[in-house]
Amino acid sequence: MKNYFLLLICMILLSCKKENKKNFDESIAAKLYNKAKVFRNSNVSDSAFIYYNLAKNAYLERKDSLGVGKSLVNMAILQHNKQDYYGSIETSLEANNFLRKIDDSTTRSTLASSFNNMGICSSYLYEFENSILFYNQALKYVNIPSNKYLYYNNLGDVLITLGKYPEAQKNLSIALQTKDSLKYATFINNMARAKYYENPNYNPLPEFYKALKIRQDNNDLQGQNSSYATLSIYFFDKDKIKALDYAKKMLEVAVKNNSKEDQLQALQKIINLDKENYLENFKKFQALNDSIQIARSKAKNQFAVVRYDVEKIQREKAEKEIEGLQKNFGIGILLIILIGGLFLYRKRKKRLEQEKELEVKNTQLKMSKKVHDVVANGIYQVMTKIENQEHFNKDEALDELEFVYEKSRDISYEKTDNQGEEKDFSEKISETVSSFKNDEVNTYLAGNDSGTWKHLSTKNKEEVYQIIRELLVNMKKHSKATIVSFRFERENDLIRIFYTDNGIGISGDVIYKNGLSSTVSRIETINGEIIFDTKIEKGLKITISFPAS
Structure with missing residues (x-):
């Protein structure tokens, strides 16, 4: 986190005047929220998170529950985008507590978005039953048709994962009423998957290719990755050459889109399909997997530190106001008591800040050690077998790679052996x-x-x-x-x-x-x-x- 961001925040907070305070608070809260939206739309997620947190605190001062809830939902979505799934669910739950206090159109829409975010995060954590519950709650509150179709699709996608294909098709048939071409491509792709898994004699390729063409015509790189992944899986047991070709296309688009998660998935498919270049692809997988695990750990610590730093600045602002109030009263004894209390508070605050800084550093060191001991050593052992044993079985190497990948995923969720x-x-x-x-x-x-x-x-x-x-x-x-x-x-x-x-x-x-x-x-x-x-x-x-x- 850059110091100039914190300096800018301090300047914004400490420049406040007390004239016409209610209107000013409303104005500063809206400005902070809009500033956060600008950063988010520019994909500067760190700054967006800071300003949404500032807006949340400003709305809290005004007792504006909707403003607080909207800010928190946006913070939760940013955490989800950085793979901080548990933290994202926690922030969404905090948002829901504020949004349930009022009942109007905007609040219901925001609450629906919050539940949808919790459903997505639960799916990534393999908590599929919870995901279904959250998507159903999102559909209970949704009042925007385009969002409704998206939530029905998300619910259908989870039902496919659970093998409930008829129920999945029922939800996806509602989603297909959308007028958005890119969303339609996603929905038709999922519908074809549901039909094919229910009936292996069904030919899903026309829908798969139709979805891919829509995404290519609209230069939708993320959607193209999804199509290539679907086609590679479909041809895996039918045509290894086509499956490998689509996996390579997925990797190419993922690199162009700078999506490391998609690159990792593509490399997994290529490792299983391209035996001749196994070791080369294996090394790429190793390096990319290490960087993803470290990035996830940093993201979790980063969001925690951001919230701590912003709340610290808010406390310092409150201290300034208390000092001004003391001067206005001019009561000597009260002033001495408050100064003494303020001295003790600052001493305790400094100790807490030092403890927090040490905790963050220890967490980073612990995570780095885990990545080295569990992931690096595990992969090195497999590579040693490949290089030193003339008749080493590649299928055994794939098994060991899968075990190492499971261990690395455990690290990202902070699990231990x-x-x-x-x-x-x-x-x-x-x-x-x-x-x-x-x-x-x-x-x-x-x-x-x-x-x-x-x-x-x-x-x-x-x-x-x-x-x-x-x-x-x-x-x-x-x-x-x-x-x-x-x-x-x-x-x-x-x-x-x-x-x-x-x-x-x-x-x-x-x-x-x-x-x-x-x-x-x-x-x-x-x-x-x-x-x-x-x-x-x-x-x-x-x-x-x-x-x-």
Whole structure:
């Protein structure tokens, strides 16, 4: 954050005069809000966030709930754009508390926008059920047709992710009433996806190509990225050459659009499709992933520091007004008391500022260490195997890359490997199983609660976690399954894991050659037993049992 921004803010705040205070406060609040809009429209998000926060404080002084709510919603959207999803939801919730106090057209529209933002953030955090709830709340308050169509589309998109295709099509059919050509391209693309996933015999390509052409005609780079991603996924199992071509186009547009997230997604697809240039693309992925994780961490700290600095300036302004009031009263004893109190306050404030600065620095150092230890060391280990082993299996490298990517995503959400609490271990299992869910594979969990894992040692928890992850990797590599389920059961001092998928299955004589030998070894380590049911007509069924200690 630049010092001249803070200097400008100080000049604005400290130049206030008390004549005609009500009208002046209204004028300064509106000027701050409009200044924030200018910065936001110019993509200067740091300055926009500062001025929205200043406007919020000015509206608070005027007791203008709508002004406060609008400022907070815009701050939440800026946080969402910087991938600070938890912080964005928190700011939206704060905005909702002010917006619910009044009921008029503008307030309802702003409240709808706030709920839509919370729905989007929840989707990025894989909290899809919460996302559906927030989108439904947005539709309850929306009173602008163009926004209504957008919210129906967003709801439909989440329903596609959850595999609820008929319900998704119902919402998307409403969204398709839009008159906006770019939004129509998005909506028709999603509708085609829903129809294709429901019926694999349906041909979605005419809609996919139509959406892409609209986006190309309008030079919509972000929309083109979405189309290329959709087409690459569609051709992945049908035509590897076309799939790779669309992935490369996605990367090219993402670079032009300076969208690092889209570049990362494109590189993931290219790594899986372009075996000849695997190592080169792998190094690009490594460097880009490191920069994204560090940028996310800085963004979270930055927004926290901005709010702290602006509120500090507001306190200093209040102190100036108190000093002026003291002079007007001219009461010596009161003046001495206030000066003494002000001295203690400033001393305490200075201590708090130093603690806050130290906290931010420690957070940055901690995050840098995490990125180095978890991401850099993990990727270096894979690269060493590739370079030093003549017959190294590239599929194994892809598996290890996926594990490293999961670890880097955990860093961005500030999670740790230490699962000391049962609730954290349950969440870790849930997130791992959910991470293997995509447009082609649905995963289901049952019985994954804190009671199941109670008193299980930390060492055995880690072995159980690795077992579950190995089953999922094996499923992804070999089974061609579309439905995968885990059910956990605890009876007295025995825990059972029931794994089922609807893939091609494996015969008894190839089980130990199919990537599961490590799983069997882990189960033996925790004094457990594993049973493979190879007699079922289709798919794979595994039962694992071990002591609950």
